Amino acid sequence: MNFTASQIALLINGKIEGDANAAVNSFGKIEEAQRGQLAFLANPKYEDHLYSTQASVIIINENLELKQNIGSTLIRVPDAYTAFATLLSKYQEMMTQQMNGIQQPSYIAETASYGENVFIGAFAYLGENVKIGNKTKIFPGVFLGDDVKIGNGTIIHPGVKIYKDCMIGDRVTIHAGAVIGSDGFGFAPQPDGSFKKVPQIGNVVIENDVEIGANTTIDRATIGSTIIKAGAKLDNLIQVAHNVEIGNSTVIAALAGISGSTKIGKNVMIGGQAGIVGHIQIADGTKINAQSGVAKSIKTANTAVTGSPAYDYTQSLRSQILSRNLPDLEKRIKNLEQLVEQLKKEKIAD
Numbered sequence: 001m002n003f004t005a006s007q008i009a010l011l012i013n014g015k016i017e018g019d020a021n022a023a024v025n026s027f028g029k030i031e032e033a034q035r036g037q038l039a040f041l042a043n044p045k046y047e048d049h050l051y052s053t054q055a056s057v058i059i060i061n062e063n064l065e066l067k068q069n070i071g072s073t074l075i076r077v078p079d080a081y082t083a084f085a086t087l088l089s090k091y092q093e094m095m096t097q098q099m100n101g102i103q104q105p106s107y108i109a110e111t112a113s114y115g116e117n118v119f120i121g122a123f124a125y126l127g128e129n130v131k132i133g134n135k136t137k138i139f140p141g142v143f144l145g146d147d148v149k150i151g152n153g154t155i156i157h158p159g160v161k162i163y164k165d166c167m168i169g170d171r172v173t174i175h176a177g178a179v180i181g182s183d184g185f186g187f188a189p190q191p192d193g194s195f196k197k198v199p200q201i202g203n204v205v206i207e208n209d210v211e212i213g214a215n216t217t218i219d220r221a222t223i224g225s226t227i228i229k230a231g232a233k234l235d236n237l238i239q240v241a242h243n244v245e246i247g248n249s250t251v252i253a254a255l256a257g258i259s260g261s262t263k264i265g266k267n268v269m270i271g272g273q274a275g276i277v278g279h280i281q282i283a284d285g286t287k288i289n290a291q292s293g294v295a296k297s298i299k300t301a302n303t304a305v306t307g308s309p310a311y312d313y314t315q316s317l318r319s320q321i322l323s324r325n326l327p328d329l330e331k332r333i334k335n336l337e338q339l340v341e342q343l344k345k346e347k348i349a350d
Contacts, residue, residue: 001025005057005073008038011090012083014059018073022056027088030055042081059083096137096155103140115152133170145181151208163220169208175236177215180204184219184226184242184260198222200242207231213238213254229266241278253290265301275308289313 006020028037030046033055040059041050047067050058055072062076077083099119102108106124114120114132121140126132130144133152138144142156145164150156154172162168163181174180186198202221206212206228213236218226221243228234231249239257240246246258247266256270259278264270268282271290276282280294285302288294293308304313 003038005075008057008059008087009075012059012075012077012086014075014077014083015062016073016075018070020073022073024055024057028055030058038087040080040084042079042084059087097135099137109146121158127164139176157214163204165203166220167203167205169206169210169230171208172206172210172212174206174212175214175216178212179217180206180212181220182217184222186222186242186260202226202243204228210234216240219244219260235272247284287313 002023002025004020005016005018005022008014009016024036024038026037028034028039030039030041030053031049033039033053035054035056037055038057038059039053039055041047041064042061050060051068051070053072057073057075059075059077059080061080062078100117102120103122106120106122108120108126109128109130111128112126112130115134115136117135118132119137120126121138121142123140124138124142126144127146127148129147132138132150133154135152136150136154138156139158141159143161144150145162145166147165148162148168150168151170151172153170154168156162156174157176159176160174161179166181168174181204183200186200187195188198190196200220200222202224204218204220205225207230209231210228211233212218213234215236216234216238218228218240219242220226224243226240226243227245229246229248232246233251234240235252235254237254238252241258241260243261244258245263246252247264247268249266250264250268250270252270253272255273256275258264258276261279262276262282264282265284265286267284268286268288270288271292273291274288274294276294280297282294282298283301283303286298287304288310289304289306291308292306292310294305295309298305305311306313306316
């Protein structure tokens with residue numbers, strides 16, 4: 001599928017420098033793109049490739065000053081990275097819109113219903129009273145338990161399992177292997193040392209415009225709902241426990257774990273492999289560094305923490321500097337001790 005520079009510029013509100021009729025049919029990284037490909041430059045570290053790339057069309061920031069002439073057609077935009085992401089999203093949307101219909105074999109319960117222009121892949125299972133909105137794509141091997149509700153324009157990738165009663169909003173993307181609505185980890189200790197399972201009768205609610213990474217697991221609530229609010233983005237291999245709430249537009253990197261009943265605010269950023277204990281609150285705008293262990297509530301908005309147990313990011317850096325200086329400090333203390341002893345001896349001699 002070919003696109004001209006003028007068509008691309010129209011999609012991303014860009015200004016063309018060069019041949020508006022230059023055509024591309026695929027994407028390429030700026031350091032290795034060939035004729036007929038579209039590339040972008042956002043990171044200044046790659047600017048040298050701008051003058052050697054073979055890409056036919058390049059998206060760049062509008063304030064970039066060129067150091068030499070370029071043979072490629074340029075499209076200037078306020079933010080090249082965002083514009084390229086928008087373009088890729090539109091391209092992906094065009095590709096998925098072509099997927100329609102019901103593949104066989106698949107199982108769809110008689111009480112299940114779906115809207116217009118949906119795609120249901122082979123070996124998908126739709127349980128009783130499942131409801132699917134318009135333009136939603138259900139890829140092969142997906143399991144949707146009884147009474148699951150899925151909104152419009154949502155994409156459920158291969159092998160996703162969504163247990164009964166869970167609710168998924170509009171324009172949600174759930175990647176392969178994710179499990180939504182499995183039992184929360186609830187067991188009551190018994191006098192004999194055994195553990196009695198606490199039934200998990202709640203559900204999971206995922207609001208609009210959320211993305212869930214591959215093999216991420218989100219447990220259903222014991223009572224009520226585990227909630228992922230609108231605009232949140234979860235990476236691969238994340239564990240979200242029962243009754244957790246994740247706020248609007250919060251982003252969480254891979255391998256993070258969030259224990260039960262913790263409430264995370266909006267616009268929070270959580271780094272990879274971070275761990276958060278249960279029954280605490282994380283204030284809006286908090287930044288949690290990778291591999292941090294958060295053991296108590298963070299009540300002040302826009303706080304940055306690191307370490308295990310996690311504490312103020314700036315103080316942590318100071319502590320690290322002091323730690324690195326300890327050998328030198330030890331040597332100085334020993335020298336001072338020797339000096340004190342020498343002065344004592346001199347005083348006694350006098």
